[in-house]
Amino acid sequence: MVDRQPELLVDVSADGVAFVRLNRPEHLNALSRGLLSDITTVFTELDRRRDVRAVVLQGAGGRAFSVGADLKEMHARDTAEDLPYEPMREATRNPYETVLECRKPTIAALEGWVVGGGFELAMACDLRIATDTARFLMPESKVGLGANFGSQMLPRLVPAGFAFEVLYLAEPFDAETGLRMGLLNRVTSPEQLDATVQAMVATLVSRAPITLQRYKAMVHLGSSLPIATALRLNPGPSPYLSEDRAEGTAAFRQKRSPQWSGR
Template identity: 90%
Template sequence: MVEHRSDLLVDVGADGVAVVRLNRPERRNALSRGLLSDITAAFTDLDRRRDVRVVVLRGTGGQAFSVGADLKEMHDRDTAEHLPYEPMREATRNPYETVLECRKPTIAVLEGWVVGGGLELAMACDLRVAADTARFLMPESKVGLGANFGSQMLPRLVPAGFAFEVLYLAEPFDAATALRMGLLNRVTPPEELDATVDALAATLVSRAPITLQRYKAMVHLGSSLPIATALRLDPGPSPYLSEDRAEGTAAFSQKRAPQWSGR
């Protein structure tokens, strides 16, 4: 069943895969205040749903995953209210963090333009799969914004030299370059994009959910810590004490597919 928010479509399948679609194709999925609020609410809900194992985030319309902040809306609001734009406030504070902190594996599906806040949204996901025709851009240095989230996430995903080049120069780059940087996990022809993402999501669903949750927490929490401290992290629940651990070893012994309970 597809849930319609004002600018967002959420479809939770029986296979445990939730597909979230940015749904402003007439504006190339620009991130309006309403859409940012919808993203926050949707990912908060999906994070706590037991029937959701993987979340796929993509755009609609084919022209863009998202062209980033809705600059027209921002200008109109500044003009009408005489208020400057500030990042990480009100509805703009949570969307990237909410996606980043979702405990389920997340996949960004990228086609067309992936710009500014749209690229930041993709960076908030765990995995990024792109059509080889996708184009990427962080234009903030040309429009006087700050890429608050991207300036922190990009150097965590790619070498610092690449991050500075993308942020400083504000020039577009293609999917092959993004793959070479390490920003993308996979690049496919456009006609193979859906099948590639479906296969990747199905593989993630087949893995032990508590283990994946543990991996995600360990990677995010431990990446900025000394190794001796990181090794002592114990974000729960523990896979070692789970019913799934017993099921996994039994299934391996019996040469069958495991039936995960998430407990």
């Protein structure tokens, strides 16, 4: 009997960075039902863990971050079941929503093909770093799917004209185009991807965790509200009342690095 490798690998470093790796390289990290369930479970747990300061999401194998839905599995399911899957209508949480709502800073490290549901996973993260060989595609208009999450997230990340072009035409584009439209934060060589991600995540974990949590909540909750309402949001915990605020100002005065407690 051949032992099956887990479809999702998780490793938490000593400094509190969780590295989550899609692990179906022989299938270009296609999103099987099991893998999507694992993503939901893992990100729900990472959201709760006090020792996790940031999360990096990446794909195994180098050829693809993820090519999206496992269409072979979907076809088999369609022929065996009466009703097809519809997003936001099943008992389990939507995995893209789970990644989006994780309160820790999240980075997608993108190499190879980033397609469909894989593209949506990348959009669910706060920051996106890609290699200059990465290729992006939302193919749903060619195969009759709907990109439920992507059709809402993409126009929140890039100008509407770019979003319509990507969604309507279903044509691939490169990382430089993604950087120009504002989808990506950094573009680097494949050889420098890990180092670029490590540099960014090292900066993230050096910052006050309650402040980063507050920023994430304020950006997501306030982006669709009138400014007068958004300014009155108060998602807790408050950095203004935290022990970390006192530690941060003391460290500044004493010219030392702060020791954050997350309280």
